Amino acid sequence: MSAHEAEAILEPAATRVRDPLTGRSVWLAGMISDARVDDDVLSFTLRAQPAHGTDDLARIQEALLRNIQATGWAGRVDCKVRPAMAPGRSAPAHDHSHGHGAAPVRGMEGGGMQPHGGPIVKARIPGVQRIVAVASGKGGVGKSTVATNLAVSLARSGWKVGLMDADIYGPSVPTMLAVNGGVYANADKKIVPHEAYGVRAMSIGFLVDDSEPIIWRGPMVMGVVRQFLQDVAWGELDVLLVDLPPGTGDAQLTMIQAVDITGAVIVTTPQDVAVLDAVRGVEMFRKLDVPVLGIVENMAWMEMPDGTRIHPFGEGGGRRTAERYDVPLLAQVPLDGRIREGGDAGRPAALSGDVGKVFVDVADKIKAALS
Ligand SMILES: Nc1ncnc2c1ncn2[C@@H]1O[C@H](COP(=O)(O)OP(=O)(O)OP(=O)(O)O)[C@@H](O)[C@H]1O
Ligand SMILES: [Mg+2]
Numbered sequence: 031m032s033a034h035e036a037e038a039i040l041e042p043a044a045t046r047v048r049d050p051l052t053g054r055s056v057w058l059a060g061m062i063s064d065a066r067v068d069d070d071v072l073s074f075t076l077r078a079q080p081a082h083g084t085d086d087l088a089r090i091q092e093a094l095l096r097n098i099q100a101t102g103w104a105g106r107v108d109c110k111v112r113p114a115m116a117p118g119r120s121a122p123a124h125d126h127s128h129g130h131g132a133a134p135v136r137g138m139e140g141g142g143m144q145p146h147g148g149p150i151v152k153a154r155i156p157g158v159q160r161i162v163a164v165a166s167g168k169g170g171v172g173k174s175t176v177a178t179n180l181a182v183s184l185a186r187s188g189w190k191v192g193l194m195d196a197d198i199y200g201p202s203v204p205t206m207l208a209v210n211g212g213v214y215a216n217a218d219k220k221i222v223p224h225e226a227y228g229v230r231a232m233s234i235g236f237l238v239d240d241s242e243p244i245i246w247r248g249p250m251v252m253g254v255v256r257q258f259l260q261d262v263a264w265g266e267l268d269v270l271l272v273d274l275p276p277g278t279g280d281a282q283l284t285m286i287q288a289v290d291i292t293g294a295v296i297v298t299t300p301q302d303v304a305v306l307d308a309v310r311g312v313e314m315f316r317k318l319d320v321p322v323l324g325i326v327e328n329m330a331w332m333e334m335p336d337g338t339r340i341h342p343f344g345e346g347g348g349r350r351t352a353e354r355y356d357v358p359l360l361a362q363v364p365l366d367g368r369i370r371e372g373g374d375a376g377r378p379a380a381l382s383g384d385v386g387k388v389f390v391d392v393a394d395k396i397k398a399a400l401s
Pocket of ligand 1 (some may be wrong): 166168169170171172173174175176197200202275276328329363364365366367368369370371373374
């Protein structure tokens, strides 16, 4: 019958199959062509690059078949494998070398910095006013907690907010916002983000099964981060918050290379080891000319039933870091069971008064700093 009908089946199926070479879905990577339905046969061509191994292609075909059947298609499936049509055909629409007023990224302007040899230049995300990274040097200090609570607070204040989970190996956003399930591409072949509490969210957790370990090399992580920036239908946003994984690795570097980050919020706990790592985080952003908007000291103290405060992680690390770099200490967030419960239940603490107010204050400060 028609190509249209074939696309309606293939698009949801292929959007959920990852191309190991680019880290994109095989749909967005432009690997599917010549889709047709004739009687009870769905036929299409899978466009492969020379670097695709036969194992890769077998896995892609298998996953496609499974997803096609999951759409309810009961007919035959005829998949031919052919070489990609022309170089570049596999990476549609997003040529990073033509960003507005694109300038090479500082420290990365040498020849050969990009896979195809040119300097790395940044692209703008159309409609996105600001990008704010939430980062830390050390893991488990509460970045994701701070990022989700900030996101819902900013959304409540009237801003249009996106939350991008750049933590590919340990995504938290699906749990912390209680959103799940796959994502689909719209007519422009952009991934449609999920929405919760007025926040548009994107996470690798929407694409990969919870129990499936993600064992990817750096280039794939970088591919996904780029895809989340460039291939998601973020729409008009006052701010896109990015929950970064801990440390100074591939995801951070890709973020900094791919887009202009308006500012970074550094999360730390009060103890010295965390502070040392936070310092590294601040230094990284400084070196790359990203303004540090301030420090959030998380798990600053615990309030006992009699009102006294104990300091399980020590005292003052956030303030010391803020003073050392002459940046604001945006907040000291107490260690409070309600904050953890809010995260686990997918209902961020910032939505309820009392313990959540501290996040609303941080949101106000950030908004003021960015307006
Ligand atoms: N102020 C707080 N009070 C109580 N629990 C908290 C607080 N902040 C974070 N937590 C809890 O601590 C755990 C780790 O927090 P979170 O996942 O936000 O850290 P992270 O820095 O994003 O970790 P990772 O480095 O693994 O991405 C979570 O279970 C979270 O609910
Ligand atoms: Mg996290």
